[in-house]
Amino acid sequence: MTFADHVINFNRKLWLPEEPIKGIKSLNPFVENQEVGNISRHFYKKFYDDCHQRHLILGINPGRLGAGATGIPFTDTKRLTEVCGIAIGSVQTHEPSSVFVYDLIEAYGGAECFYGRYYINSVCPLGFVTQSKKGNWVNCNYYDDEQLFETLYDFMVIGLKKQIAFGINTETCYVLGKKNAKYLKRINDREKLFETLVVFDHPRYIAQYKSKQIPEYLEHFLGQLT
DSSP: OOHHHHHHHHHHTOOOOSOSBTTEEEEOHHHHOHHHHHHHHHHHHHHOOSOOOEEEEEESSOOTTTHHHHSSTTOOHHHHHHTTOOOOOSOOOOOHHHHHHHHHHHHHTOHHHHHTTEEEEESSSSEEEEEOTTSOEEEEOTTSSHHHHHHHHHHHHHHHHHHHTTTEEEEEEEEESHHHHHHHHHHHHHHOOOSEEEEEOOHHHHHHHOGGGHHHHHHHHHHHOO
């Protein structure tokens, strides 16, 4: 099996209860949108259809407008079409985190070069939404509720171990988001999955609050990536 085959099989089998804890719903684009499975399969076959070892970059969990819509971490439909050359017809999304990540990918040398060395996913490979006081459904992170984190612990650890077995270099894991890194460290201290965690600010934070410093952030990311 190629790296792509492992990822496709992993995504196809992802499952969580619709409501893992009261008030928080899980998002599974591979179940909710049939086109996502086909798009994701196309993407991984295009960029990962080999048996090369890669380094792992971990986000928090998929958001509604990024991987929650496309099935591909930090990839909204605009980047999927314009950069990866894969069209999706069922939904159109624009996600600020995706913009920064694809600026990084371009600076690194392009999608083929970047994805040839790195595999991006999330500490929790499925996302969540919760209802705001106004009644709107908004993104929720796996660490926003301690009960949710504890409920998801085994699911996340099993998922990380399965992905490491795809062919991941465990010497260094790159982590997006300082709070995300704090919780991954709790997992790693117990499970000994990675030798070193290298922590970056989250792309969403950079895009939303540090947009004027994006060139400096890109330089920092490129300097840390192997």
